[in-house]
Amino acid sequence: MLCQRCNQKEANVHITKIINGVKTELHLCDECAKQSEDINVNFPINFGMPMSFQNILDGFVEMLGGAPKTYEEEVCPVCKMTFNDFRNKGRLGCGRCYSAFSQKITPIIKRVHGNIEHTGKVPARTGGELKLRRDIQRLKEELKIAINKEEYEKAAKLRDEIRYLESKLGTERGE
Amino acid sequence: MAWFFSKSSDEGIVLTSRIRLARNIDGVPFPHILDKDSAKKVVEDVTSAILDSNSAISKDFDVINLKDITLNERMSLVEKHLISKDLINRSDISAVMINKQKNVSIMINEEDHIRLQVIYPGFKLKEAYELASKIDDLIEERITYSYDTRLGYLTSCPTNVGTGLRASVMLHLPALTITKNINNIINTINQVGLTIRGLYGEGSNALGNVYQISNQITLGLSEEEIINNLIAVTNKIVEKEKKAREMLLEKQSVELEDELYRALGILKYARSISTQESLELISKVRMGVEMGIIKDVNVDKLNELFVNVQPATLQLLEKRDLSPKDRDIVRARLIREKLN
Numbered sequence: 165m166l167c168q169r170c171n172q173k174e175a176n177v178h179i180t181k182i183i184n185g186v187k188t189e190l191h192l193c194d195e196c197a198k199q200s201e202d203i204n205v206n207f208p209i210n211f212g213m214p215m216s217f218q219n220i221l222d223g224f225v226e227m228l229g230g231a232p233k234t235y236e237e238e239v240c241p242v243c244k245m246t247f248n249d250f251r252n253k254g255r256l257g258c259g260r261c262y263s264a265f266s267q268k269i270t271p272i273i274k275r276v277h278g279n280i281e282h283t284g285k286v287p288a289r290t291g292g293e294l295k296l297r298r299d300i301q302r303l304k305e306e307l308k309i310a311i312n313k314e315e316y317e318k319a320a321k322l323r324d325e326i327r328y329l330e331s332k333l334g335t336e337r338g339e
Numbered sequence: 340m341a342w343f344f345s346k347s348s349d350e351g352i353v354l355t356s357r358i359r360l361a362r363n364i365d366g367v368p369f370p371h372i373l374d375k376d377s378a379k380k381v382v383e384d385v386t387s388a389i390l391d392s393n394s395a396i397s398k399d400f401d402v403i404n405l406k407d408i409t410l411n412e413r414m415s416l417v418e419k420h421l422i423s424k425d426l427i428n429r430s431d432i433s434a435v436m437i438n439k440q441k442n443v444s445i446m447i448n449e450e451d452h453i454r455l456q457v458i459y460p461g462f463k464l465k466e467a468y469e470l471a472s473k474i475d476d477l478i479e480e481r482i483t484y485s486y487d488t489r490l491g492y493l494t495s496c497p498t499n500v501g502t503g504l505r506a507s508v509m510l511h512l513p514a515l516t517i518t519k520n521i522n523n524i525i526n527t528i529n530q531v532g533l534t535i536r537g538l539y540g541e542g543s544n545a546l547g548n549v550y551q552i553s554n555q556i557t558l559g560l561s562e563e564e565i566i567n568n569l570i571a572v573t574n575k576i577v578e579k580e581k582k583a584r585e586m587l588l589e590k591q592s593v594e595l596e597d598e599l600y601r602a603l604g605i606l607k608y609a610r611s612i613s614t615q616e617s618l619e620l621i622s623k624v625r626m627g628v629e630m631g632i633i634k635d636v637n638v639d640k641l642n643e644l645f646v647n648v649q650p651a652t653l654q655l656l657e658k659r660d661l662s663p664k665d666r667d668i669v670r671a672r673l674i675r676e677k678l679n
Contacts, residue, residue: 194663217498243368255450258368259485259493262500273490273497279559282491284502285472287479290365290486297488 167193218254224272225251240264296333300326351629351638352577353462354509354549357420358471361494361503362453362478363485369495370429370448378432378448385447388481389436389474396474399438400445405430411660414651420458425449443474450495451503453478462573464506464566472562491558501558506566508573509538513548513626514583515576521550524576532556533572538618547618547645552576584630599627603636607678611667617648617674640677647673 167175173193180189237246245257247265256262262269274280286298303326310319363369364381373381386402405413405426413430416422421444426433429448436445446454455478457471485493492503499505515521528535534555537545552573554565587595602623605612612620625641627633646652648670654661657669 217496242366243372245372253371255369255371255495256497257372259363259365259487262487262490262493269497273500273558276498277501277556277558279556281489282487282501282558284491284504284561284565285475287484287486287492288476289479290483 165191167191167196169193169196218252221251221254221272224275225268238264293333296329300329300333303329351625352511352580353573354511355420355458355460356462356464356467357456357458357505357507357509358464358467359505359507360453360455360471360475360492361451361499361505362455362475362492363494364452365483365485367452367485370432370450370452371495373432373448375432381452382432382434382447384482385445385453385478386434386436388478389445392477392480394477396438396477399440400436400443401439403435403437405433405435411651411654415649415655418649418652419646421456422446423449423454426454443470445474445478451499462508462570464508464570468504468506468562468566498555499557502560502562502565504557504562504565505553506569507551507553508569510550510552510573510576510580511548511622511625512550512576512580513622514587515580516545516548517587518583520579520583521545524579528552528572531568531572533569546615547622549618549622584626588630588632596627596632599623599632603627603633603678606674608675609671611664612671612674613667614649614670617670618645621645621648636678644674644677 165175167173168191170193173195175191175193177192177194177197178189179192237248239246240257240261241264242260243257245261247268250256250261250265250269256265256269270280303322307319307322307326310316310322364384367373367377367381370378370381382404389397389400390402391397413422413427416435417424417427419441421437421441422435423446426435426446426449433446433448435447437443442458444456444458446456455471455474457467457474459467487493491501494500494503512521515524525535532555533552536551536553538547538549538551552569554569556565560568602620606617606620606624621641621644624633624636625638628636628638628641647656650666653666653670653673656673661669
């Protein structure tokens with residue numbers, strides 16, 4: 165008897181299943197049997213079919229009122245990918261795509277991570293200036309809070325620190 | 340295979356700790372749309388960033404172009420968790436740098452230009468991150484990363500953007516699986532921003548009662564926060580596994596002892612055995628040793644078998660290609676020789 169799945173090799177695994185009184189028989193070869201779900205019934209958990217990011221992405225785009233696929237769309241100036249390419253592949257073309265499709269991609273990122281602000285590691289060499297800017301931004305927010313709370317002494321300290329960092333930013337840029 | 344052969348802590352429940360950082364080169368299209376010449380340049384730039392650096396680490400690395408090794412050799416690297424299947428799918432342009440200790444691998448032209456991985460035996464996530472971050476800094480001395488002030492490290496798939504960090508632990512949870520408590524854990528884990536998968540990542544089964552738990556969210560949390568979350572959850576799961584083992588021992592000691600010794604019996608005397616069955620049985624014997632029920636089997640031997648019984652590694656050890664049927668026979672012989 166030939167394997168019912170590949171129709172090429174000799175069937176040497178025979179399975180009889182009775183579900184709700186309905187009997188079905190399956191005759192498979194070694195290879196096909198290994199891949200068959202019917203045999204792995206004793207397996208505790210099957211992670212066999214996870215949702216891929218592409219699967220979920222399309223749902224997000226639709227839910228967020230994304231463009232229909234025929235929409236005239238933006239093209240990334242560096243890699244020439246379009247937003248629809250991203251939608252189909254689930255992968256962006258290059259780092260520049262993030263700003264090229266910013267409007268559409270930011271809500272998706274927010275859905276995935278619940279956040280759109282990186283708070284982790286900053287690359288040491290390219291990140292020096294970025295790190296300074298982020299520190300300044302953070303201090304400015306603290307300054308706002310301090311002023312609102314009428315904590316003027318603290319506010320004065322924060323202001324001095326911001327000035328200091330801003331002057332440092334100037335020297336880093338070679339100004 | 341240093342990581343697998345080393346003695347593990349936490350009564351062997353945490354098998355390994357792994358850190359993976361995703362990085363890309365500024366201004367270069369991501370690997371999936373990259374032409375061959377540019378891809379080759381990415382490999383050259385990344386390898387020379389490591390090899391030409393004045394760091395002590397740099398001398399430790401070998402560079403392997405995937406197209407230069409056989410399919411079996413590639414698959415064996417996957418079985419040893421040194422590379423991903425995705426890297427194999429791009430074998431025409433991909434490469435990997437592996438250090439002598441075999442606990443650092445730098446995949447080049449995977450889904451991202453750089454996937455830096457550190458894997459340690461036992462529960463050592465912080466140490467693994469420290470080393471990964473150090474190597475990351477070394478690469479960044481020569482390569483300008485694709486990085487955005489707001490979004491962090493930019494990656495091919497938005498699910499990795501931000502820290503680009505995937506921290507994961509590989510856990511051996513036979514008692515939670517036998518008592519079916521694992522299902523509750525799976526549900527809970529998904530609710531706290533972590534994900535649980537089988538032995539070989541996405542889409543794989545929990546072969547040998549081994550599970551991988553990792554963070555899902557990469558943006559908005561710092562590396563430290565991500566790692567601390569994972570450590571906290573792992574501690575809870577380890578505690579639960581220990582409890583489940585105690586419970587089994589208390590309530591069904593004879594049944595348990597019988598099942599574990601039967602597993603050892605099959606491994607010692609079988610003449611033909613599949614990968615799946617051998618991993619299941621090795622898992623049971625391992626639990627038996629860890630619980631002090633089985634006394635005359637060395638855990639290191641079990642660890643070694645856990646990797647060596649898998650198809651590609653098995654064929655590499657035999658130095659020839661085998662049909663599935665022959666593999667089962669050779670596998671049974673290999674296990675017998677190791678355990679008798």
